[in-house]
Amino acid sequence: MVDLTNGSALVTGGAGGFGSATARRLAQRGAKVVIADVHEERGQALAKELGNGSVFVHTDILDENSIANAVATAVGLAPLRAAVVVHGGPPAPGSSGPQRTVNREGKRLPLSQFAHTVNIYLNSAFAVTSQAAEAMAANEPQASNQRGVVINTASIAGYEGQPGQAAYSAAKGGIIGMTLTIARDLAPLGIRAVAIAPGTFLTLAYSSRMTDEQAQAHWGPMVPNPKRMGDPDEYALLAAQIVENDFLNGTTIRLDGAQRF
Numbered sequence: 001m002v003d004l005t006n007g008s009a010l011v012t013g014g015a016g017g018f019g020s021a022t023a024r025r026l027a028q029r030g031a032k033v034v035i036a037d038v039h040e041e042r043g044q045a046l047a048k049e050l051g052n053g054s055v056f057v058h059t060d061i062l063d064e065n066s067i068a069n070a071v072a073t074a075v076g077l078a079p080l081r082a083a084v085v086v087h088g089g090p091p092a093p094g095s096s097g098p099q100r101t102v103n104r105e106g107k108r109l110p111l112s113q114f115a116h117t118v119n120i121y122l123n124s125a126f127a128v129t130s131q132a133a134e135a136m137a138a139n140e141p142q143a144s145n146q147r148g149v150v151i152n153t154a155s156i157a158g159y160e161g162q163p164g165q166a167a168y169s170a171a172k173g174g175i176i177g178m179t180l181t182i183a184r185d186l187a188p189l190g191i192r193a194v195a196i197a198p199g200t201f202l203t204l205a206y207s208s209r210m211t212d213e214q215a216q217a218h219w220g221p222m223v224p225n226p227k228r229m230g231d232p233d234e235y236a237l238l239a240a241q242i243v244e245n246d247f248l249n250g251t252t253i254r255l256d257g258a259q260r261f
């Protein structure tokens, strides 16, 4: 188990739906959490709520130096023991709605828009993973030679993408594909790598567009059992379990109420 007592944790997208639930769970387990996000107001409010020395660090996931600043802040608080990569990002410039390979007007998806989405969800995830692991490598090992754990966020769209999700599916499929390799790379350092592939969860990504009731009425029935959208705390509980369970490594865990498209 990675013991978070006297340690720090980094959560990218920490002010978001999954991120804030995860920050709460990791703080309960003793971590000082770096809430790395662009949303100042939600991030500061959460740091205050946690009240255990956790801090908000304004972090733009598209900027490697900004990620480095968040990692350095975590290391400055306490040895970095867990990094949870669960940020969103801005839509591609000039894009609105689904990113179909060829849209209804017969126009192909500009490569720049494809690349933007992959940058947000895959390249930045590798940037956080590699920077966090580099910092963890300098930690004193805990029991059974464990130094830390990195959790990335895939999606069921990495397995079964919907029309308009080619770029998003490619990025999330990339997370699924790289997880075992990263776990193997980091094994000699006593650092684990695991990914979570969520189904449909009621996070800000939905609740900022419609009421919770509307979102549940639309998306809930698509989940076989339980017949509702996921609660972000269900993601956070799994993230906490991954931190605690040393034998979870190199795999992507679906968390989707048996949803398949």
Ligand SMILES: NC(=O)c1ccc[n+]([C@@H]2O[C@H](COP(=O)([O-])OP(=O)(O)OC[C@H]3O[C@@H](n4cnc5c(N)ncnc54)[C@H](O)[C@@H]3O)[C@@H](O)[C@H]2O)c1
Residues within 6 Å of the ligand: 012, 013, 014, 015, 016, 017, 018, 019, 036, 037, 038, 039, 059, 060, 061, 062, 086, 087, 088, 089, 090, 121, 153, 154, 155, 156, 197, 198, 199, 200, 201, 202, 203, 204, 205
């Ligand atoms: N909600 C779902 O159903 C679902 C399903 C599968 C996967 N996911 C994945 O979960 C992750 C988080 O999504 P969420 O549902 O919690 O969304 P969310 O909107 O609740 O949270 C995303 C957070 O990312 C932050 N963010 C945006 N741009 C950023 C940037 N440039 N740098 C740093 N932070 C930035 C936002 O401010 C926000 O706090 C994403 O990778 C998403 O693909 C979500």
